[in-house]
Amino acid sequence: MRAFFQFAIFLSAIWLLAHSNASLAHAIILSSAPSAGATVSGDAVAIRLHFNSRIDHARSKLTLLAPDGTSQTLTPAADAPVDELNAEATRLSSGAWRLRWQVLSVDGHITRGDIPFTVH
Numbered sequence: 519m520r521a522f523f524q525f526a527i528f529l530s531a532i533w534l535l536a537h538s539n540a541s542l543a544h545a546i547i548l549s550s551a552p553s554a555g556a557t558v559s560g561d562a563v564a565i566r567l568h569f570n571s572r573i574d575h576a577r578s579k580l581t582l583l584a585p586d587g588t589s590q591t592l593t594p595a596a597d598a599p600v601d602e603l604n605a606e607a608t609r610l611s612s613g614a615w616r617l618r619w620q621v622l623s624v625d626g627h628i629t630r631g632d633i634p635f636t637v638h
């Protein structure tokens with residue numbers, strides 16, 4: 519019985535180690551188009567967010583915050599690579615925009631961030 523408990527503790531330690539490594543695999547953004555602080559020309563922007571791990575496309579969100587304070591939800595492309603969150607934004611007025619992303623990585627953790635950019 520004592521050996522059983524020692525084994526259980528051993529398994530717990532392994533699980534904690536594995537999980538702390540897994541948590542390093544949270545979806546962290548590696549690169550984006552537009553990049554933070556970028557100025558883009560024209561009224562259409564191809565949004566490409568590249569992450570360091572696989573993400574759940576169906577449970578990840580993209581929201582565009584317009585210069586006038588309104589917001590719109592973008593539909594992420596279903597056929598994007600497993601580590602990308604992509605969408606097409608059209609008819610953007612000139613001014614300061616903000617792209618708000620929230621992704622669910624396959625390890626079950628949510629990460630989020632904002633990418634400010636200017637349409638010129």
Ligand SMILES: [Cu+2]
Nearest residue numbers: 541544625627
């Ligand atoms: Cu995680």
